[in-house]
Amino acid sequence: MIQIEKLRKVYRDRGRAVTAVDDVDLTVADGEVFGVLGRSGAGKSTLLRCVNLLERPDSGRVTVAGQDLLALSGGELRRARQRIGMIHQHFGLLSSRTVAGNVAFPLEVMGVPRAERGERVAELLDLVGLADHAGAHPAQISGGQKQRVGIARALAGRPKVLLSDEATSALDPETTASILALLRDLNRRLGLTVLLITHEMEVVKRICDSVAIMRDGRITEAGPVRDLLTAPGSELARDLFPLPAHAPRPGSTVVDVTFEGDSADRPFVSALAREFGIDVNILGGAVEEVGGARVGRLRVELPGGPEENAARLAHLRAQGLTVEVAP
Numbered sequence: 001m002i003q004i005e006k007l008r009k010v011y012r013d014r015g016r017a018v019t020a021v022d023d024v025d026l027t028v029a030d031g032e033v034f035g036v037l038g039r040s041g042a043g044k045s046t047l048l049r050c051v052n053l054l055e056r057p058d059s060g061r062v063t064v065a066g067q068d069l070l071a072l073s074g075g076e077l078r079r080a081r082q083r084i085g086m087i088h089q090h091f092g093l094l095s096s097r098t099v100a101g102n103v104a105f106p107l108e109v110m111g112v113p114r115a116e117r118g119e120r121v122a123e124l125l126d127l128v129g130l131a132d133h134a135g136a137h138p139a140q141i142s143g144g145q146k147q148r149v150g151i152a153r154a155l156a157g158r159p160k161v162l163l164s165d166e167a168t169s170a171l172d173p174e175t176t177a178s179i180l181a182l183l184r185d186l187n188r189r190l191g192l193t194v195l196l197i198t199h200e201m202e203v204v205k206r207i208c209d210s211v212a213i214m215r216d217g218r219i220t221e222a223g224p225v226r227d228l229l230t231a232p233g234s235e236l237a238r239d240l241f242p243l244p245a246h247a248p249r250p251g252s253t254v255v256d257v258t259f260e261g262d263s264a265d266r267p268f269v270s271a272l273a274r275e276f277g278i279d280v281n282i283l284g285g286a287v288e289e290v291g292g293a294r295v296g297r298l299r300v301e302l303p304g305g306p307e308e309n310a311a312r313l314a315h316l317r318a319q320g321l322t323v324e325v326a327p
């Protein structure tokens with residue numbers, strides 16, 4: 001488990017202070033893929049770098065696998081860091097070394113004996129699907145393959161936790177999908193806890209169990225993805241399902257309906273129209289696949305004001321749908 005408490009990091013630059021991480025609390029459960037989603041400059045990289053103390057926070061506490069990292073001595077911290085792998089947007093490979101040589105590098109630093117090293121490198125390359133490219137140099141492989149080398153290298157110390165800083169941001173959509181699938185697979189097979197930061201909704205949709213939204217150094221919303229998508233007022237739901245603007249007409253009520261799981265398979269619009277004998281006007285909406293399940297959001301216009309619609313909204317809610325009257 002990763003626990004971040006009251007974390008704060010301020011950069012001071014020629015008399016100017018930038019609070020990059022502002023009083024952040026975050027809990028990542030063992031074995032989950034947790035995403036921090038936010039725009040550039042939100043403080044995501046700083047937050048991530050505080051989790052392995054590449055960046056020293058000004059205050060707060062970081063606990064990884066039960067260890068309070070800020071309380072560790074130099075040697076203890078080095079050992080704790082070996083159990084925290086990290087991958088980056090620009091891979092950071094050594095161009096003069098082969099693929100195998102890049103993966104061997106952290107093992108050399110850890111003092112793993114040469115004989116053992118060869119075996120471990122082969123095992124790691126196999127794990128990321130690069131067994132056939134051991135002798136290639138970084139310049140000879142694709143971006144996706146470079147990131148696979150980065151992942152193999154990050155797993156060298158048999159970490160329990162993997163940190164990912166925009167690992168797919170430099171990749172095309174298809175390669176992104178294959179790298180995300182690999183991360184999900186490693187998460188399941190190795191029981192790896194993954195904390196990733198991204199500005200891409202696609203990453204959240206594909207592999208995150210939980211997500212936190214970060215803005216101006218603060219977490220504005222956090223929780224399991226499926227819960228957030230059906231929570232009234234959720235920023236994640238708004239971002240994932242942008243709905244067209246509407247000009248409310250007098251005598252009608254505009255309602256946003258979010259559906260997921262079983263409720264996604266029921267024709268609730270036609271059922272509502274039939275049940276109450278009304279016309280339902282669909283203004284917009286979308287259905288997305290999130291974590292392998294269908295989730296959707298629809299904006300509809302119902303005749304009549306709020307009082308007239310109370311029973312109709314209750315009828316929708318009784319079916320497990322999330323219903324919000326549009327502002």
Ligand SMILES: Nc1ncnc2c1ncn2[C@@H]1O[C@H](COP(=O)(O)OP(=O)(O)O)[C@@H](O)[C@H]1O
Nearest residue numbers: 011013018020039040041042043044045046047
């Ligand atoms: N080493 C640094 N020195 C001064 N300011 C920094 C440094 N690193 C980041 N910042 C500032 O901190 C804020 C958060 O940056 P960062 O953590 O990189 O955000 P993100 O990864 O979400 O784009 C930004 O305003 C950035 O300019």
Ligand SMILES: [Mg+2]
Nearest residue numbers: 044045046166
């Ligand atoms: Mg960043």
